[in-house]
Amino acid sequence: MSTTEAAPTGTDPADEPVAVAPVNPPHTGSVATRRLGLAAIVLLALTLLFALVISPPEANQRDAVRLFYIHLPAIAVMYVAFLITAVGSIMYLRKGSVYWDLLAGAAAELGVLFCSFVLVTGSLWGKPTWGVYWQWDPRLTSTTVLFVMYLGYLAVRRLELPPDVRSRRAAVLGIVSFGNVFIVHYSVQWWRGLHQGQTLGVDTKMDGLMLFSFFIGLVAFLTLAAWLLIHRFRVAWLAREVEQMGLAQALAERRAETDATGLVGRSR
Amino acid sequence: MYWEYVAGGYGFVAVGLALYTTWVLRHGRRLSRKLPPERRRFLD
Numbered sequence A: 001m002s003t004t005e006a007a008p009t010g011t012d013p014a015d016e017p018v019a020v021a022p023v024n025p026p027h028t029g030s031v032a033t034r035r036l037g038l039a040a041i042v043l044l045a046l047t048l049l050f051a052l053v054i055s056p057p058e059a060n061q062r063d064a065v066r067l068f069y070i071h072l073p074a075i076a077v078m079y080v081a082f083l084i085t086a087v088g089s090i091m092y093l094r095k096g097s098v099y100w101d102l103l104a105g106a107a108a109e110l111g112v113l114f115c116s117f118v119l120v121t122g123s124l125w126g127k128p129t130w131g132v133y134w135q136w137d138p139r140l141t142s143t144t145v146l147f148v149m150y151l152g153y154l155a156v157r158r159l160e161l162p163p164d165v166r167s168r169r170a171a172v173l174g175i176v177s178f179g180n181v182f183i184v185h186y187s188v189q190w191w192r193g194l195h196q197g198q199t200l201g202v203d204t205k206m207d208g209l210m211l212f213s214f215f216i217g218l219v220a221f222l223t224l225a226a227w228l229l230i231h232r233f234r235v236a237w238l239a240r241e242v243e244q245m246g247l248a249q250a251l252a253e254r255r256a257e258t259d260a261t262g263l264v265g266r267s268r
Numbered sequence B: 001m002y003w004e005y006v007a008g009g010y011g012f013v014a015v016g017l018a019l020y021t022t023w024v025l026r027h028g029r030r031l032s033r034k035l036p037p038e039r040r041r042f043l044d
Helices: A031-054 A063-095 A098-130 A138-156 A163-190 A208-267 B003-034
Strands: none
Touching (some): A031 B003, A063 A138, A098 A138, A098 B003, A208 B003
């Protein structure tokens, strides 16, 4: 007899099928994230193929132009991540939901990671094209300030403060810091510097294969960032759950100790 | 030409992504094991 069939009347109740609750695995994955992760791996492999093998070198920059296929997608991910932090911060201040706060924190961490990619790949691209790794150009300076501001945001999230106070302070900083994203983006228009103007626009003239390689890189980085964001959010949520469980246990132990002491006191 | 800069940039991004991904996944597993299964309710 199959275990899913109903047991006939008169049999031992212990033999009857029991509804088993689904056992959640001890990790942050799910069917959706596994599919997203697989898509990210395929897209990243395609990016490497197009960026390093198929796309041609540029006339002036030669092979250094290949840094463009990861530099610009990293900027796009950085902007989106900091936008999510700003939106999450606004929503946290409006609704007070801890989920918005956790989302804002997860996105900021991702934004800082991709900001470091932007700074390093930009610096490495600068050496063969400008002749220097670094110069205090408006774009480079404002991007560095952005990096430091969001490092500060992450530091605020680790302060030893009551959780709601810490989250409110982080949310305010998350909103204020986003103002610098506009400065970074428009710095090449507002001030004259070493950095080139905006690469992509309505009148962009770029080789078709180079443009395609860039778009593959953009989609790959955005897919990977979405996958990382989901996992990082779940990790933050788990950390909060573990912290709350620990607090509940500590309170229960304390209560039990107090009760035991009270009993001892009364028995004397 | 200039492949050393390209390798440096791609290498930095690859290592950065690999380290961060490993940390996130391992940290998630460690925290997840501390919770009873019914509290990991976002998972399928």
